[in-house]
Amino acid sequence: xxxxxxxxxxxxxxxxxxxxxxxxxxxxxxxxxxxxxxxxxxxxxxxxxxxxxxxxxxxxxxxxxxxxxxxxxxxxxxxxxxxxxx
Amino acid sequence: xxxxxxxxxxxxxxxxxxxxxxxxxxxxxxxxxxxxxxxxxxxxxxxxxxxxxxxxxxxxxxxxxxxxxxxxxxxxxxxxxxxxxx
Amino acid sequence: xxxxxxxxxxxxxxxxxxxxxxxxxxxxxxxxxxxxxxxxxxxxxxxxxxxxxxxxxxxxxxxxxxxxxxxxxxxxxxxxxxxxxxxxxxxxxxxxxxxxxxxxxxxxxxxxxxxxxxxxxxxxxxxxxxxxxxxxxxxxxxxxxxxxxxxxx
Amino acid sequence: xxxxxxxxxxxxxxxxxxxxxxxxxxxxxxxxxxxxxxxxxxxxxxxxxxxxxxxxxxxxxxxxxxxxxxxxxxxxxxxxxxxxxxxxxxxxxxxxxxxxxxxxxxxxxxxxxxxxxxxxxxxxxxxxxxxxxxxxxxxxxxxxxxxxxxxxx
Numbered sequence: 473x474x475x476x477x478x479x480x481x482x483x484x485x486x487x488x489x490x491x492x493x494x495x496x497x498x499x500x501x502x503x504x505x506x507x508x509x510x511x512x513x514x515x516x517x518x519x520x521x522x523x524x525x526x527x528x529x530x531x532x533x534x535x536x537x538x539x540x541x542x543x544x545x546x547x548x549x550x551x552x553x554x555x556x557x558x
Numbered sequence: 559x560x561x562x563x564x565x566x567x568x569x570x571x572x573x574x575x576x577x578x579x580x581x582x583x584x585x586x587x588x589x590x591x592x593x594x595x596x597x598x599x600x601x602x603x604x605x606x607x608x609x610x611x612x613x614x615x616x617x618x619x620x621x622x623x624x625x626x627x628x629x630x631x632x633x634x635x636x637x638x639x640x641x642x643x644x
Numbered sequence: 645x646x647x648x649x650x651x652x653x654x655x656x657x658x659x660x661x662x663x664x665x666x667x668x669x670x671x672x673x674x675x676x677x678x679x680x681x682x683x684x685x686x687x688x689x690x691x692x693x694x695x696x697x698x699x700x701x702x703x704x705x706x707x708x709x710x711x712x713x714x715x716x717x718x719x720x721x722x723x724x725x726x727x728x729x730x731x732x733x734x735x736x737x738x739x740x741x742x743x744x745x746x747x748x749x750x751x752x753x754x755x756x757x758x759x760x761x762x763x764x765x766x767x768x769x770x771x772x773x774x775x776x777x778x779x780x781x782x783x784x785x786x787x788x789x790x791x792x793x794x795x796x797x
Numbered sequence: 798x799x800x801x802x803x804x805x806x807x808x809x810x811x812x813x814x815x816x817x818x819x820x821x822x823x824x825x826x827x828x829x830x831x832x833x834x835x836x837x838x839x840x841x842x843x844x845x846x847x848x849x850x851x852x853x854x855x856x857x858x859x860x861x862x863x864x865x866x867x868x869x870x871x872x873x874x875x876x877x878x879x880x881x882x883x884x885x886x887x888x889x890x891x892x893x894x895x896x897x898x899x900x901x902x903x904x905x906x907x908x909x910x911x912x913x914x915x916x917x918x919x920x921x922x923x924x925x926x927x928x929x930x931x932x933x934x935x936x937x938x939x940x941x942x943x944x945x946x947x948x949x950x
Contacts (some may be wrong), residue, residue, distance in 0.1 A: 557770025643923025
């Protein structure tokens with residue numbers, strides 16, 4: 473199971489904190505961050521806008537990464553807006 | 559009367575903290591920092607070495623300045639090594 | 645005592661004096677100690693801020709901060725390094741973040757401290773929501789912060 | 798309270814916490830507070846340092862420090878600025894100098910603080926003598942400090 477987390481304003485707007493997806497059952501088609509992002513964006517216009525590349529950053533297993541990163545079952549993926557700590 | 563002060567290592571080496579010179583009586587020949595420096599350096603080899611331009615900085619009336627600065631009676635002149643505070 | 649690295653993410657306030665003293669006591673060879681503290685400001689644009697809510701990504705936060713400190717240590721010769729970041733609800737003028745660095749040379753202490761803050765600002769998974777008299781608003785990231793952190797590359 | 802400039806030259810130690818708190822309390826709009834503290838180190842080359850003696854040129858010192866702060870304020874938008882420098886006999890690990898700066902922007906606070914220290918190092922009339930087990934030695938100025946202060950021009 474792929475665990476997907478959302479943070480910050482993104483989490484509020486899409487009203488979702490956490491999702492689980494069985495990527496094996498989905499035929500392993502979701503094998504990169506880019507494909508997962510595309511699948512999530514297909515949900516509706518809000519998801520499309522706020523999960524867009526450049527608007528939502530992504531971390532795979534708690535490390536910030538780019539869209540061509542491979543993903544595997546049991547990975548933890550997080551999408552979030554640019555960070556604003558400090 | 560011109561008041562001349564020495565600080566730091568320079569003061570220890572020339573064993574002098576303070577001097578007074580009547581520049582009016584000296585015929586106003588000591589009208590620049592450079593001339594005063596030259597007069598003091600003439601005292602002996604130690605003064606010559608440690609008061610040399612580049613080795614001893616100079617302040618006129620508590621402001622760091624250069625050797626072409628004009629000096630007047632009643633000015634306070636200070637010579638000292640490069641500063642090492644902080 | 646000896647040089648240390650401390651990374652803490654916590655809801656409660658930190659005792660600045662205690663943190664300063666720990667850094668100062670950690671060795672007798674570092675002549676320079678630089679601290680940065682970020683405070684909740686009362687003004688953002690025209691709104692009146694009553695406070696901030698700081699959300700973070702717990703599993704990731706300390707990992708990222710540890711990496712930033714590691715990178716700083718590879719760039720400058722540092723003694724002790726301390727990073728404390730608060731999360732949760734904060735009021736105006738409360739302390740948000742502490743970065744403290746000791747070094748034998750002041751330039752290293754200054755630059756490493758600024759580097760840590762610049763990277764924390766763009767890499768560490770914290771998000772600020774302002775609580776204002778007109779309601780809550782998520783704070784937008786600043787393009788200038790992205791540019792600043794690129795300046796160290 | 799409101800923004801202030803404080804310049805102090807004194808023989809006694811300063812209370813770091815008190816100085817930090819004064820800066821922090823001086824306003825509610827500055828989000829960044831950077832402090833620098835210089836400490837007496839125990840190592841200089843091969844000698845064992847037991848302490849430092851700091852001589853200064855009283856009539857000139859505060860004047861120079863005030864000018865440095867004025868220049869910093871003309872280069873960056875700053876809130877409160879505090880500079881404290883000790884003179885006389887200091888022991889190993891004692892505090893020598895404090896520079897504290899607040900600003901709305903962290904980069905201004907960092908850079909102004911470093912600028913003040915860089916200029917203090919080359920312009921303010923202080924001279925350090927090290928007391929070591931092999932006797933006392935006046936400390937030589939470092940060429941690197943001259944170069945650093947030129948970097949701001």
